[in-house]
Amino acid sequence: MNDIPPRESVDVEAGPFPVAGGWSRDSIEAGSLKFSITRPAEPDALLDDPQVIAENEQEVYIPYWGLLWPAAIKMAQIFTRQAWEPGVPCLELGCGIGLVGLAALRQGLHVTFSDYRQEAVDLACWNARTNGYLPEQEYHGLQIDWNTPPAEKKYRHIFGCELVYETDFHEPILKALEVLLEPAGECWFADSGRMHSEKFLELAESTGWKIERLNQELQPLLNPQIGRFQVFRIARS
Numbered sequence: 001m002n003d004i005p006p007r008e009s010v011d012v013e014a015g016p017f018p019v020a021g022g023w024s025r026d027s028i029e030a031g032s033l034k035f036s037i038t039r040p041a042e043p044d045a046l047l048d049d050p051q052v053i054a055e056n057e058q059e060v061y062i063p064y065w066g067l068l069w070p071a072a073i074k075m076a077q078i079f080t081r082q083a084w085e086p087g088v089p090c091l092e093l094g095c096g097i098g099l100v101g102l103a104a105l106r107q108g109l110h111v112t113f114s115d116y117r118q119e120a121v122d123l124a125c126w127n128a129r130t131n132g133y134l135p136e137q138e139y140h141g142l143q144i145d146w147n148t149p150p151a152e153k154k155y156r157h158i159f160g161c162e163l164v165y166e167t168d169f170h171e172p173i174l175k176a177l178e179v180l181l182e183p184a185g186e187c188w189f190a191d192s193g194r195m196h197s198e199k200f201l202e203l204a205e206s207t208g209w210k211i212e213r214l215n216q217e218l219q220p221l222l223n224p225q226i227g228r229f230q231v232f233r234i235a236r237s
Helices: 043-048 050-058 070-081 099-106 118-130 167-180 197-206
Strands: 010-012 023-030 033-040 089-093 110-115 139-143 155-161 181-191 209-214 230-236
Touching: 023 070, 023 099, 033 043, 033 070, 033 099, 033 118, 043 050, 070 099, 070 155, 070 181, 089 099, 089 167, 099 110, 099 118, 099 155, 110 118, 118 139, 155 167, 167 181, 167 197, 197 209, 197 230
Parallel strands: 089 110, 089 155, 110 139, 155 181
Antiparallel strands: 010 023, 023 033, 181 230, 209 230
16 A cells, blocks of 8 residues: 655654554654654554454455545645634544544544544554544544445535545445434545546536635636645535
């Protein structure tokens, strides 16, 4: 699995659970923001983990939660370009290691880190705690299946990064947004210009969602950005 090069990486033993290849702690810079991130030191080693191999015998499973996607760094930077109301509840979908949620915490938002995999939820919460944030008071962790999202709580903002690369994800994601997003809320999805993102936007608009395509400075984009970073701001029509 491809990953971005680490920044000031050091090998460490501490992590939320044992992981193949061990853990590393990296100093990650996202514009003016800087975070200390614990993540798998050797993401490719996860593919040889006996549990991953066993799960792959039942259904396709690739532990993408162990990667720091390049688009996540660009997504983190947009939080400094928008005014956010402190304490507002927000949800990170597909949190992975939790960098986007950390950027939201830095702006004073109350973050729920969510993912289909409990490993990702545990890792994101670990990173929030080791960056000085308080569980329950400033963040929560929640395992979510997009096909059956919990209906007990709705969020003013929902964030996601690199979620729409598979067309099979499109309908479940939109159905989850119907349940999880406040009526006047907004969803912010970062995308690196993947070819299937246009199909996601077409489906979203056809099912009653309003879409704005933005660049990294949150300025409007008129055309698809295949192979280039873009942000989708999604709200109910």
